[in-house]
Amino acid sequence: MACPAITLTGITAEVWECCRREARRLGVTFPDTDTGSVHHADADADYTWNRNDGTLQVTFTRTPSYIRCEMIEMRLREGARLCGAR
Structure with missing residues (x-):
């Protein structure tokens, strides 16, 4: 199941x-690029970090059926906040 794009x-x-x-x-193989894809046994996502305006757009293209997109977004936002995002 895919989720709508999330912009941080x-x-x-x-x-x-x-x-x-x-x-x-957390076990996600994450490339050292500002745009790309990440893959995990449970989920896949595409991402783009825009250095100029400080935004990160993430689109989960595959997620476990037992986790709702809203929960994924909440966890992603919380992780970014813990790293210092405003």
């Missing part, structure tokens, strides 16, 4: 690095 704001270079580090800590 306040994603500075420091926040972006923290988010990628945390994703890796």
Whole structure:
């Protein structure tokens, strides 16, 4: 199941690095690029970080059927906030 695109704001270079580090800590193989795709046994997502306006757009293209898109968005926003996003 795919979810609508999620746009996060306040994603500075420091926040972006923290988010990628945390994703890796959770077992997600995360490339060192600002645009791409990540894959995990349970989910896949496409992402684009815009350095100029400090936004990160994430679209989950595959998710487990037992997790609603709203929960995924809430967790993603909380993770970014814990990394310093405003």
